[in-house]
Amino acid sequence: MNSPEQVVICGKGELAIFACEYFNASPKHTVSYVVADPFEPVSTERTLIEYCREHGIEVIDSGRIEDLPGYADGTFACDLCLVIFHKRILPRRFIDCCARIINLHLSYLPKYRGVRPVNWALKNGERMHGATLHEISEGIDEGPILNQVAFCIYPEFEEVVDTYTRAMGYARQLLMDTLPMIDRIVPVPQEHAEMSIYYEKDNHRLEERMTFTKAQSLKLLERL
Template sequence: MHIIFCGTPQFAVPTLERLLAAGFTLDLVVTNPDEPSGRSYERKAPPVKVAAEKAGLPVFQPAKLKDPTTQELLAKFHPDAIVVVAYGHIIPPWMIELPRLGSINLHASLLPKYRGAAPIAWALIRGERVTGVTTMKIDAGLDTGGILLKREVEIRDEDTTETLSDRLSAIGADLMVETLARLERGEIEPSPQDHALATLAPILKKEDGRIDWSLTAEEIARRVRGLRPWPVAHTTFRGKTLRIWSAAPALSPPESQDASEHGATIVQCDRLFVACGQSTFLEVKEVQLEGRKRLPARDFVNGVHLASGEKLGR
């Protein structure tokens, strides 16, 4: 089977590699242009480009898919299928209709739940216990096409967007191989989504990381996990941004507690607790003060001479 593969971030790499290992022919890999990165603003290749070039595959990096030259180039390959994994662009109608078997997307949720750009993060933030991956036929909508196959994945208590993404990308790669093989054999047909059950997972913005200390400790802990590696849950401390990389609801309230003010700190045996909504407490475990490296909370408390009663978020 001849395939055009479209993808950009690390999440898409396992699918590309798994397709090659399974014997599919990848005639072209389409990915985003290189982008400036880091303090030096040197242009950095997307992970999919790096993986494709390592495998000796041709790479195409159009700025826009609507360019007539892009359409002309892709049409020359006469693909059996176009596989899309976290490409980052809406697939235009001409591209949807180009392949014999259609354009197939791997989405990191159990559709129709969590349609959108950040399904893994929002599943964690919303407290889901189970998520998964879905293969679907792309249509003109945003993650609204007919479902081909699904695979459920349990969310672990310690999962962050990073760790869950790694598991979903590996499971999704196998699911895509199965989907294409069964499509070719005529064993599966797309099933319409129940749009009444749809929920959204919009792209994350930097301001989504700002902690609202009036939320419960459980809600904040879920945001800490869901917002890694970006934008990272954060608050302010002595006028500087304080990123919180790891935290969990306190199993029992700290002995010395003052829950009257949300965001009030409680230091107990070098452990850092913060008062949250509904008289709950968050134990902060790893932080990063603006301009400094990540530290265990114990080292942070001792380094800044933090005493109980200082308030975060001011």
């Protein structure tokens, strides 16, 4: 019998916990390490770090891939790395350590690469948004697409928290649909000419869409 594939999960939140649960239940995989972002979403009831400690999964609670055993001396490797809301851009050196490395992004790529994709979609009055699983390259959210889902959004009445919550539901279903057949999917290159991207330096332009609700955002703007 073949040895189970070594999986590393980088990120935070309920979807990262869901991914841990999926791979823990799979006879073909084992979660060797979790690189957990110490800053969890405020909506998370149980942190990824807590989950790992409860289930005996080795966790890097600094959130730094540099702290993975063997990374410093060049002996670290894994069969699959799944990235879910990991804050840092991963360097080429780490990408090359992974036989395959995949990211979950809350937009219908190539639209809304970068930060706060849900906020920007509402700010720009979009009628559609999405979630995407794609391979990671050195560029920001620009790797080939494995699977994605689109859904309607309603900027005329939805708060960011409303759209975000629905996006998380679609993203969870995307993981459920894709992970069982991930080894058979041939990724499709993105249409780079259609891309849009936002950076942290652009956040101030979100104004009333900066945080989860318009009221919270306006209070924050008053303090800036």
